[in-house]
Amino acid sequence: MCVRAAIAGASGYAGGELLRLLLSHPHIELGALTAASSAGTTVGEHHPHLAPIADVVLQPTTLDVLQNHDVVFLALPHGHSGEIANVLPAETIVIDCGADFRLADPVAWKRWYQSDHAGTWPYGLPELPGARKQLEKATRIAVPGCYPTAASLALAPAYQAGLAEPDAVIVAASGTSGAGKSLKPHLLGAEVMGSLSAYGVGGAHRHTPEIIQNLSQAADEPVTVSFTPVLAPLPRGILATCSALAKPGVTLQKLREAYADAYREEPFVQLLPENRWPSTAATLGANTAQIQVALDEDAGRIVVVAAIDNLTKGTAGAAVQCLNLALGLPETTGLPMTGVAP
Amino acid sequence: MCVRAAIAGASGYAGGELLRLLLSHPHIELGALTAASSAGTTVGEHHPHLAPIADVVLQPTTLDVLQNHDVVFLALPHGHSGEIANVLPAETIVIDCGADFRLADPVAWKRWYQSDHAGTWPYGLPELPGARKQLEKATRIAVPGCYPTAASLALAPAYQAGLAEPDAVIVAASGTSGAGKSLKPHLLGAEVMGSLSAYGVGGAHRHTPEIIQNLSQAADEPVTVSFTPVLAPLPRGILATCSALAKPGVTLQKLREAYADAYREEPFVQLLPENRWPSTAATLGANTAQIQVALDEDAGRIVVVAAIDNLTKGTAGAAVQCLNLALGLPETTGLPMTGVAP
C-alpha cells in the first residue's frame, strides 16, 4: 500500500514532527507540504534535522495544492481547519492536529474559543474506551491536545473502573515546543532555560474542556477538573501529575489491576513496574506513554503520573497512529517504540 | 556588631549557599568550615564560585572545631544535628538546615524518619502566623524544608483566612540541587537535562508531614495533604502548584485580600499583580518568593502558585533571615532581594 500525504502547516513544530515520522513510514509517500507566510522557503530552513527533504519547497496552503492526496494532515492554528476540511472530498482522510473538531459540545467550544463550532470528529486517542472503533476506517479524525492526551491516559482507567471521585486535579509540566514557534519574549531560550513558570492557572487553559470531556466520558458522569499547566525548561515532553479522591474501598491492588486491564493490550502505553516512575526522556521522540499509579492512603487520593512526548504521542505520533487505524494497518506501523535517551 | 559563624557541612550545596550569602553579610565573620569525608580539602575544590575563600581548608566536623563561635549553622544529613546541638552552649545560636528539629510530633518523626525524635525548635519560616516572634532572640532554630517553604507560603494564608477546605493537593517541581550532591545515577546531568520525572509519589516524600504540620496550624484543624514532587531540568528553583477546594462564598477578591493582608509587610514575599505568574528564574539566588493566586470557579478550587530558589529562600537564605531575627538585626540584612535573570 502506498498513500500520498499532504501536510498543511509543515513549517511548525507539529508539521516537522509529522514529517520526521512519515519519512520512516513504509506506506507513505510525501505529497504537498504547505505553509502560510513561509511558502516558498525550503524544509531545511525550518527543520534542519530533516536532512533527506531539506530542499523541498513549501507551497502555499490552498485547496488547489492540498487536493489530490489520499491523506491531508492539518497542522494549523485553530479556526483554520474547518474551511479546508469541508471542501476536501469525503474519501480523503483528513487528520486535524488542531483543536477545531475535538469538542463535542458547541457551547463549550464557543466559551473557550470564542468562535462558531466547526463540528466533532472521531477523537484520536485510541486508548480511550470506545475510541479505537470509531477511528477504524475513519476519514475525519481530530487529534487530541497534548495535555489532554497525558491527563486522559493518566486518569481515564480510574474513572472507567469507578475508582475515583469526579473531581480531578491535574498539574502538567510541558516542554516549550508545546507553545509552538510563536515569537514571544517569554519563550526565548534565555527566559526559559533554568526556569519553571506557571501559566493559564485557575482553569484558564483551553485544554481544560477537552480533559473534562474525556474524563466525564470515562466516568459516565460529569467530572470537574482543576488543570494547571507549567512551562518547564526542556524542548519536548509532558509530565502530568494527576489525582482524585479514591472512592471508598479502593486498594492499591484494585487500582493497579484496573490500569493493567486498561493497558495490557495497548502497544504504546507502558504501565511501569512498581517503584519505577515515568520520565519524559524515556519517551523522547517515541509514540509511547509511561504511566505509574499510587494510592496515597493518608490523603485518600489516587495519584497517577503520565509522561509523553508532546510532539509525538501528544500530536504527530497520535496522528500517524490514527492514520494507521484509518488505513487498516497495524497500529504501530512506522512509529518509534523507544525514546532517545539519555 | 560582628558575630563569628561556623558551618558544619560546608562542602554540600546548602553549605555552599550559606557561604555565598554570609560572604556579603555585613555582620558576619566566617569561622570554622567543616566537612566529613572532605575535611582537608579547600573550599575552591567544592565551590569554584566562591573565589574569595577558595583557599580556605575544610576542617573535620567535630565539637572542638565548632565550639567558640557565636553561631553554628548545621548543614548535615538528618540524624546528625542533635548530638552536636546538645553539647554546644545554650547561648550559641544553632541553626539547623536539616530536618531533625522541624516536626513537633514525635510519632510523625518516627514514622517518617525511622529514628528517635531529637526535639522541636522554633520553626524558621517567619512568614507563617506566629512564627516570627519565636525566632526573635532564639538560640535554636529549625530551618524549614524547601518544599514545605514553597507549599506553606502558597497555602497558609488561605487556611489562616478560613477560605480553603482542609484537603490540599500540591505538585511541586524542583531543580536538582534539592537532591544534594549525592552521587546517584538518576542525578547525572545526562539523565536530568531534557527530562521531567516524578518521584516520591503517593505521599511518600518526607516533606509531607512538615507541610501537613504547617497547613494544619494555619487552618487550626487537621489538613490532609497530597504532595507530589517532580524533578525538573534546572539547577535551582521550586515551582509549587497548590490547590484546595474553596469554602462556600469565597470570591477572587476575598482571596486576593487574604493574601495581600498576609504578605503586605513581608519583605521577601511578592504577591504578583493580576495576570502575572511566578517563575523560578525571578528568584534565582534571591531570598524571595513569588506568589500568585487564582480561583477556578468551575472546579471550585483555590489555586496558588509559589516560586522560590530552593537553596536560598528554601534553605540557606531562610537560615540567614532567621539569624537576623535571632540577632535583632533588620530581617533583610545581607540577603539578596533580586534574582539573577535571565
Add this chain to the structure above:
Amino acid sequence: MCVRAAIAGASGYAGGELLRLLLSHPHIELGALTAASSAGTTVGEHHPHLAPIADVVLQPTTLDVLQNHDVVFLALPHGHSGEIANVLPAETIVIDCGADFRLADPVAWKRWYQSDHAGTWPYGLPELPGARKQLEKATRIAVPGCYPTAASLALAPAYQAGLAEPDAVIVAASGTSGAGKSLKPHLLGAEVMGSLSAYGVGGAHRHTPEIIQNLSQAADEPVTVSFTPVLAPLPRGILATCSALAKPGVTLQKLREAYADAYREEPFVQLLPENRWPSTAATLGANTAQIQVALDEDAGRIVVVAAIDNLTKGTAGAAVQCLNLALGLPETTGLPMTGVAP
C-alpha cells in the same frame, strides 16, 4: 556620595543587569529608566526578577528624560549612542554598553558596522595594560563587547609578555542572553535547549575587530584573529578557548608567571590553581573572570580558557566597574565577587 543614574534601554537584558547591580550599589540612586517601544510599561513586566522596582514605569528614550543625571548608561542597539552622548553635558558620565565607541579605527568601524564612526572613548576593560588609568575620572566610557572581554582577558597577558605568535584562534561559546531579547526563531527555547550551534563562522562576527584591536595593542604588533562564536544552551556565560603558537623558549612556568603577574592585583580575575578549569557557572551573576593556562608542547601552542558571565563582567558589571573608577570609588564597590552556583 550619591550619584543619580539613568539607564537608556532599560527593558533589555543589559539594562536589566545594570538595574540588578545598581540596586545594590551603595552610592547610586536610580533616576530615569527609558525604553523605546516599551515606554509606558513597568520594569516588572520586563524583569520579573527585579521585585523592588517592579512598579517603576519606563519612560521614552529622549534627551529631556535623560538630562539632569550624574551618570547615564546607554544600553541601546549600536548606532544610537552617539547622538545622545553628543548632547549630554561633558561632565555627565556617559557609559555606553553598545559598540559605537569601542573601535579606534574608523575604517574598521565602517567595514564592520556599515556606518560612520562615532568616535573612540576610553575602553572599559581596566585589566588591559594601560586601560585603568584612562578610566579614572573619565566621563565617556565604552564598555567592551562580551566576547572581546573574555578573549582579551585570556590572551592579552601572553601577548603583553611576548610569549605568543601574533596569530590567535578563539572559539567562544555563549549563553543565549548574549543575543539579546530579539524575537528570532533560532533563539526560541525549544531550538536552543539541547543544542549547540555555530554562527558567524570564518571571521564574520562583529566582535572580531575589537578582539584584534585589544590583542594587537597588548602585543604591540598586529595580531590576526580567527574567532568563532558558538551558541550554547544556557542563559548566561561565555567560555572562551583561546590559543596561539608559543614563541620559542616558552615554558609553562614562564607562562604561568606572566599570567600571575598580570592578574595578581586584579580583584575580578581569578587565575585558577593548576589542574582546575574555568566554568561559567562559577561566575554566574558575578563580575569575575576565571582563567586557566596550559602549554601544549606537542602542538607548540599556548592554550588559555576564560569564563565570564556575559551580562555581568561581559557587559553591565564592567560598566559599573568603570563607573567606580570614574567616580574614584573602590573598583569593587557594589559588585558581586561570587557566582551563584550550582
Add this chain to the structure above:
Amino acid sequence: MCVRAAIAGASGYAGGELLRLLLSHPHIELGALTAASSAGTTVGEHHPHLAPIADVVLQPTTLDVLQNHDVVFLALPHGHSGEIANVLPAETIVIDCGADFRLADPVAWKRWYQSDHAGTWPYGLPELPGARKQLEKATRIAVPGCYPTAASLALAPAYQAGLAEPDAVIVAASGTSGAGKSLKPHLLGAEVMGSLSAYGVGGAHRHTPEIIQNLSQAADEPVTVSFTPVLAPLPRGILATCSALAKPGVTLQKLREAYADAYREEPFVQLLPENRWPSTAATLGANTAQIQVALDEDAGRIVVVAAIDNLTKGTAGAAVQCLNLALGLPETTGLPMTGVAP
C-alpha cells in the same frame, strides 16, 4: 538475513544506544546483553526508554555468555576488549566501541593509555579516504572516538585535498553523555546545567592521538593538533569548531568543492548550503553529521564546523554502520537519517 548480536557493556550509554538502534534494525536478533556490576538487573532499570526490552535481564560479561553470536559489540572501558576479542572465533564479527584497537602506533598507545597495545583493527569511520574498503567483510572493527569522528569529518577533506597547513586547532563542545555514566560530582545535573567548562586543556585528552592519526593520514604528512574539549549543558551532541591555516591560493570555491567531492556520495554527511550552520539538535539520535566550511581571509584560516550526536554517529550508530558494511548490507540499514528536533 538474520544475525544474532550480543552486547558486552549493555548498561552504559553506548550500550543503551546500541540497543536502541539494533531494536529497529531489520536483520538483527538480540542475543546476550551483559554487564559487570549490573549483571542480574533488567534493561529497564538502566534504560527506561527501551520499553520493548525492559524486562530482559543483563548477564555477566563472560566468554561463555558472549560466545555463539554472529556479532559481538564491546562497549567496555578501554583495556577490557582485547582479552575478550582474542578468544572469540575469527569469524565472529567483533565491533569494539572502546579505544583499544584504534591507534596504529604502539608508542602512542602506551603514552596515552599507560598499558600494552592490544593491536590495530580496521577503523570504523567509512567516510575517511580508504576506510570503507577495509570495513567491508571485516570481522574486527574499531569504532572511532566521538571527538575524533567530529574532528576528522570536519578536517580530513581539507587535508586530503592539500588545502590546509599541517597544524590544526580543534575546540569541541560535547554533551555530558560523552563522559559516560560514571558517578563524578562534576557530572551531576546541578553542576552541568547552566554551565560551560573546559577540561583536558593543552592536549591532554586521550582522543588527541586518534585525531592526529586520522588527519595525518588524510594529509599524508604529520599534522599537529591542538585539541580542547568543552563540557556543555546538553545530554548529547558534539559541535567541533576546527581550523587550520589555508595553503596559498586556497579560495572558498576550491574549499567548498573539496568538501562537496568528499561527501557527495556519503549518505550520512550533510554539507550544508551556504549561510546555514550546523547544530547538534539537527543530528539528535541520528547517524548523521552536519558540516559547514568557511574561509576566513583576514586570518588566512580554513574554518570547518561539524555537528554530530556523540552516541549515534559518534559511537553506536557508527558501530551499526560498520556492521552493515561488514555484513554486505546497504550502509544505511536500520539507521536514523533524521534528528529528533526541536
